Amino acid sequence: MSVSVDTGGKGGKKSVNADLYLVPYIDLLTCMVSFLLITAVWSQLARLEAHQKGQGQAGEDTPPEKQFKLVVVVNDEGFNVVADQDQQPIPKKGTEYDYEKLGTELKKLKDAHPDKGDVQVASEDQIKFEILVRTMDTALTARFPDISLIDAGGAGI
Amino acid sequence: MAIHAPHSHLYNSVTLETAKAKLTHAGRKSLDAPLNLVAYIDMMTMLVIFLLMSFSATGEILFVQKNIVLPNAQNWAELERAPVIGVSKDVVTLDGSQVATADDLMKDSNTGDFKITELHDKLVTLKNNYKLLHPGEEFNGIAIIQSDKGVEFKVLKKIMYSCAVAGYQNVNFAVIPKTKAAGGAE
Numbered sequence: 001m002s003v004s005v006d007t008g009g010k011g012g013k014k015s016v017n018a019d020l021y022l023v024p025y026i027d028l029l030t031c032m033v034s035f036l037l038i039t040a041v042w043s044q045l046a047r048l049e050a051h052q053k054g055q056g057q058a059g060e061d062t063p064p065e066k067q068f069k070l071v072v073v074v075n076d077e078g079f080n081v082v083a084d085q086d087q088q089p090i091p092k093k094g095t096e097y098d099y100e101k102l103g104t105e106l107k108k109l110k111d112a113h114p115d116k117g118d119v120q121v122a123s124e125d126q127i128k129f130e131i132l133v134r135t136m137d138t139a140l141t142a143r144f145p146d147i148s149l150i151d152a153g154g155a156g157i
Numbered sequence: 158m159a160i161h162a163p164h165s166h167l168y169n170s171v172t173l174e175t176a177k178a179k180l181t182h183a184g185r186k187s188l189d190a191p192l193n194l195v196a197y198i199d200m201m202t203m204l205v206i207f208l209l210m211s212f213s214a215t216g217e218i219l220f221v222q223k224n225i226v227l228p229n230a231q232n233w234a235e236l237e238r239a240p241v242i243g244v245s246k247d248v249v250t251l252d253g254s255q256v257a258t259a260d261d262l263m264k265d266s267n268t269g270d271f272k273i274t275e276l277h278d279k280l281v282t283l284k285n286n287y288k289l290l291h292p293g294e295e296f297n298g299i300a301i302i303q304s305d306k307g308v309e310f311k312v313l314k315k316i317m318y319s320c321a322v323a324g325y326q327n328v329n330f331a332v333i334p335k336t337k338a339a340g341g342a343e
Binding site: 030048128137141 | 194208212218219220229231234237301305308310313320326328331333334
């Protein structure tokens with residue numbers, strides 16, 4: 001039991017200010033900042049998936065069923081969308097490839113064949129990697145997740 | 158009248174020494190100086206929040222090489238641990254060590270065989286090491302190609318062929334992720 005004696009100073013009011021002991025908090029923050037700065041990844045890179053079919057010894061051995069075959073041929077003139085027997089050439093717009101039209105054509109084909117998920121991108125030798133990536137990206141945007149990158153000579157077109 | 162040296166005359170009438178010291182502030186001054194830490198803690202908190210938001214648990218899998226400019230892509234996936242084949246306009250490397258030069262790859266093969274022997278052998282070694290180290294796991298056959306955007310498919314197809322022959326059927330291309338909004342603005 002404690003007895004408090006009112007001294008009468010300043011009307012007996014106690015100060016409401018309390019000092020927070022901030023040292024552990026600052027220690028924690030400093031450690032976290034150090035750890036996060038050391039483990040920080042500044043260059044964010046990602047990946048585009050592509051498969052290889054018909055090449056190498058470990059290619060798919062499943063017997064070819066009669067399936068709807070979709071191939072996007074990339075050459076110097078532009079694209080050529082080959083859907084079974086039908087061919088839809090998409091010429092360049094000036095010097096640029098027409099990715100918008102390719103996307104539209106692929107979306108039409110996807111709507112016509114909703115179960116179709118694979119597409120082959122057949123490229124000629126002189127095509128730059130950036131064009132191939134944009135072509136594959138367009139195919140992914142058109143909801144074809146299974147992309148194979150093959151040589152135009154081996155596409156059988 | 159005697160002459161005194163000048164001194165303070167205030168509170169001279171108070172005889173109690175303690176009370177006089179209080180009144181004249183003659184006591185010792187505190188040596189503790191309060192630091193205002195609010196701004197410092199604010200800054201640290203903001204820094205921690207920013208770093209936590211940009212934190213990546215997978216760590217840095219790919220290092221951007223100086224002579225390789227990667228293409229952008231909107232539809233991308235997170236990187237996985239796999240052998241990294243760097244393809245610049247001059248040289249082809251596997252995990253940092255040179256396996257071929259671009260000049261060699263640009264030449265047409267007399268035999269029609271696209272296989273890059275050194276790359277193939279090193280990939281087979283890596284595959285065998287993986288199988289030894291992970292006996293219970295199935296080999297996923299993933300290789301990452303980190304290629305410059307100006308490299309021609311003629312070079313890439315030889316690398317992809319070598320990968321396929323070595324058992325790496327799933328080739329991933331390293332890209333710089335691009336948001337769809339940024340893609341639409343271009």
